[in-house]
Amino acid sequence: MITLRGLTKRYGDTVAVDGLTLDVEEGRVTGFLGPNGAGKSTTMRMILGLDRPTAGRALIDGRPYASMRHPVREVGALLDAKALHPARSARSHLIAQARSNGIPVRRVDEVLETVGLAKVARRRAGAFSLGMYQRLGIAGALLGDPQVLILDEPVNGLDPEGVRWVRELVRAQAAQGRTVFLSSHLMSEMQLTADRLVVIGRGRLLADTPMADLLAASASASVRVRTADPADLSGLAGRLRAYEGVTVESPGGERNEIVVRGRTAAEIGDLAHRLGVALHQLHSVPASLEQAYMELTEHSVEYGAAASPPPPVSDGSAPTATTEV
Secondary structure, three states: OEEEEEEEEEEOOEEEEEEEEEEEOOOEEEEEEOOOOOOHHHHHHHHOOOOOOOEEEEEEOOEOHHHOOOHHHOEEEEOOOOOOOOOOEHHHHHHHHHHHOOOOOHHHHHHHHHOOOHHHOOOEHHHOOHHHHHHHHHHHHHOOOOOEEEEEOOOOOOOHHHHHHHHHHHHHHHHOOOEEEEEOOOHHHHHHHOOEEEEEEOOEEEEEEEHHHHHHHOOOOEEEEEEOOHHHHHHHHHHHHOOOOOEEEOHHHOOOEEEEEOOOHHHHHHHHHHHOOOEEEEEEEOOOHHHHHHHHOOOOOOOOOOOOOOOOOOOOOOOOOOOOO
């Protein structure tokens, strides 16, 4: 388990991480989300002892990372896949890690096979693509067969097959009782991968919740309701519209179906029962992770782009033809 208590990091007047307190538990994949500049990488670096906290503490299974005698055998980490000497082969790079942590060399060949790099194991890493670098970084994280995995953007640069492979890999690791903590900007993939989400913005904790709960609580979540009698549906819709914060729509002009936001399926079902309305359909439609995430971080974006590009600069002269070279 990873334990953060009041974890804070300041750079002068800038607060990169602001009093984070949370537990990343074993046996599940915990996704770590936040806008650019939110403090995700800084948090991971403090967990791994690469940055010293200004205040608070970060512990792995009750101990600081720096106190571990053979850290690779306890914690597998991927922060920067290209952080290796480009003249070294993939196998040589992993052998150096293995020997410094008392890991048999045969384990190097095992993880190279696992990540799909066995055929290029003796090739210089400097010739690798970004996706191959990522696979090598994951091999390094798996090298010591650790109980904790910390992965920063592990699917960056991977093709669809590689993305699915990482998803299946981390879920299998969690199913074996390991702690998996990973970040990603691919919302659709995170929705398929993570069991729990930690979301931060401007260094502060915005959410620490099961994936299903975050999606269900989103304002974009809805309930589809269908009845046999349009008159019954009209009466139900009228009562629902009377509640503050509730919206009711008729998709495609349907007379027998409405889409409701702002009330749960259970609340709508109870109301229909009290009104004597027979329901033919009552179906909850959760929000996508992208929708829920955008709502949650709306006021925490550090580097938000303008809604539309600025107009071209004009010097007042008439437009002239241009020739591409």
